Amino acid sequence: MAGNIVKVKDGHYRLRYKDSSRYVKAKSDREAERLLAKFVTEVDAGDFKQPSKVTFREFSQKWLKDYAEIELAPKTVYRYKELLEGRIYPAFGDKKLDKLRPLDLVGFYNSLRKKHKYMGLLKDGTREEKQAEPLSEQTIKHYHRLISAIFEKAIKWEILRGSNPAKHVDAPKTEKKKAKCYDEKHVQALLDALDKLGPEELKYKAATMIALMTGARLGEIMGLEWQDIDFTNKAIEIRQSSQYLPGEGIFTKDPKTETSKRRISVNDTLLKLLEEYKNSQRDKGFLCQDSNRLFLAWDGQPMHPLTLSKWFPEFLKDNKLPPLNFHGLRHTSATFLISRGMDIQTVAGRLGHSTSATTQNVYSHFLESKDRQAAELMEDTFSKKQKINNKSKKEAK
Numbered sequence: 001m002a003g004n005i006v007k008v009k010d011g012h013y014r015l016r017y018k019d020s021s022r023y024v025k026a027k028s029d030r031e032a033e034r035l036l037a038k039f040v041t042e043v044d045a046g047d048f049k050q051p052s053k054v055t056f057r058e059f060s061q062k063w064l065k066d067y068a069e070i071e072l073a074p075k076t077v078y079r080y081k082e083l084l085e086g087r088i089y090p091a092f093g094d095k096k097l098d099k100l101r102p103l104d105l106v107g108f109y110n111s112l113r114k115k116h117k118y119m120g121l122l123k124d125g126t127r128e129e130k131q132a133e134p135l136s137e138q139t140i141k142h143y144h145r146l147i148s149a150i151f152e153k154a155i156k157w158e159i160l161r162g163s164n165p166a167k168h169v170d171a172p173k174t175e176k177k178k179a180k181c182y183d184e185k186h187v188q189a190l191l192d193a194l195d196k197l198g199p200e201e202l203k204y205k206a207a208t209m210i211a212l213m214t215g216a217r218l219g220e221i222m223g224l225e226w227q228d229i230d231f232t233n234k235a236i237e238i239r240q241s242s243q244y245l246p247g248e249g250i251f252t253k254d255p256k257t258e259t260s261k262r263r264i265s266v267n268d269t270l271l272k273l274l275e276e277y278k279n280s281q282r283d284k285g286f287l288c289q290d291s292n293r294l295f296l297a298w299d300g301q302p303m304h305p306l307t308l309s310k311w312f313p314e315f316l317k318d319n320k321l322p323p324l325n326f327h328g329l330r331h332t333s334a335t336f337l338i339s340r341g342m343d344i345q346t347v348a349g350r351l352g353h354s355t356s357a358t359t360q361n362v363y364s365h366f367l368e369s370k371d372r373q374a375a376e377l378m379e380d381t382f383s384k385k386q387k388i389n390n391k392s393k394k395e396a397k
Contacts, residue, residue: 002040005032015039022158056100057093059159060084060150067153074253078245083146085127087118097160102168105147109172112140125247137172144171179362180324181331187212193319199280203295204315206277207308208329210236214264215333215351218326219243220255222305225292226278231271236264238352242293244305260352334363 003017013032015022020043026032064084068077084093091108092100112135120130148166155164182190190212194205210221214236222242229236241255255261277294285300295303312326324332330351337347348359 003036005029005036007032017043023161054097054159055094056097056150057089059097059154060088060093063150063153073256074245074248074251075243080146082121083143085119086121087112087116088143088147090117090119097154098162100165102165105144105166105169109140109144109169112143121246136174138174138177141172141174144169176364179331179335180328181335182322182324182328184336186322187332187336189319189321190316193315193321202277202280203303204308204311206273207295208312208326209270209273211326211329212333213266213270215330216264217241217256217260217330217352218308219305220260220352222293222295222303222308223252224294226294227292229271229274229278229294231275234266234268234271236266238262238264242302242305250302250304255352257352257354259354262349262352264350331363334359338363 003015006014006016007029008014008023011025011027013024013026013035015024015032015036017036017040020039022039024032024035024039026035064077064081068080072080088108091111092104095104114134116132116134117129118132119127122128144166148164151160151164151166154160155162190208194208197205207221210216210224211218216236216238219241220238223240224236224238227237228239238255239261240252241260242250242252244250274294281294281296291300291302293302297303297307309326313323316322316324334347334351337350338344344356344359347363348356351359353359353362
């Protein structure tokens with residue numbers, strides 16, 4: 001048999017083949033032989049490298065190809081590549097994977113807290129060194145999580161022995177940001193402003209109202225087709241998402257998670273608006289073209305997902321409304337339901353959260369407000385009852 005096996009101690013063996021070696025656990029010599037055969041195959045296929053010869057850049061690229069690009073959403077992969085190529089690779093990409101220590105990561109995070117240089121992406125796809133302001137703790141935390149995830153996979157794939165150096169570094173501490181949204185006063189002002197839009201901007205009104213009434217994500221709204229609007233049973237089906245990435249353009253994918261595929265009940269006001277919008281699309285001839293999407297560009301092709309992101313803040317500014325990004329409509333929808341006493345499970349279902357715990361975490365400050373109201377209600381109720389009892393006792397005397 002190619003290669004050789006050295007029994008280090010009971011249940012532990014060292015496999016050697018060519019210039020590579022690996023330590024394994026096996027219940028018997030026969031099992032160790034099977035592991036050696038597998039090891040030889042990996043080495044011959046070029047799938048195994050000695051940890052001392054693998055750089056962080058080399059392994060992370062394998063991680064992207066064999067894991068991230070298969071298991072994660074395209075936008076997530078794109079964001080990870082930006083983190084790696086922009087700042088991580090220039091800092092320690094060429095350092096050997098097994099030589100990176102916790103102090104290396106501490107130094108890297110500290111460098112991000114100051115003015116620093118990074119490799120910025122240009123329009124032609126090349127990179128150029130640029131100057132950057134200090135990053136927020138929240139952003140640095142994204143780098144920490146990515147680095148930790150890559151090391152974890154290196155250990156799981158037996159490319160790296162020992163512990164994850166990122167786990168020996170304190171994660172950047174961040175303050176939980178409150179979800180920005182409108183209160184009832186500003187929602188009413190928003191609705192009044194939407195009513196002033198002309199026929200040529202009806203699609204913007206329709207998209208904004210869907211976000212406000214359903215809490216759907218921007219990509220989910222851009223992915224809607226007319227078959228997803230159930231006018232009879234008063235519901236909207238969320239089954240796909242429209243996304244955009246530089247170099248790839250507009251593409252359609254499944255929603256964020258499996259639970260994001262959902263059916264949301266809607267009211268008559270929204271359905272009436274969508275009926276009006278559908279008629280306008282028919283008049284323009286869009287419904288006769290290949291695309292059955294609700295939201296289309298001037299040429300009948302799917303609307304760019306970022307179009308609404310750019311239009312909405314300008315619309316608010318023109319109508320003298322407080323700043324809010326389009327995603328804030330999702331938060332507004334959720335907080336309105338919570339403020340009206342809707343149970344968390346129902347709100348989570350409408351938002352497409354995987355669990356109600358996610359909803360509780362995102363909107364914890366609103367739930368705390370409701371909890372305070374509950375305490376005040378209890379105080380008001382029982383203090384009144386106590387006063388009545390005291391009055392009755394006095395009268396009885």
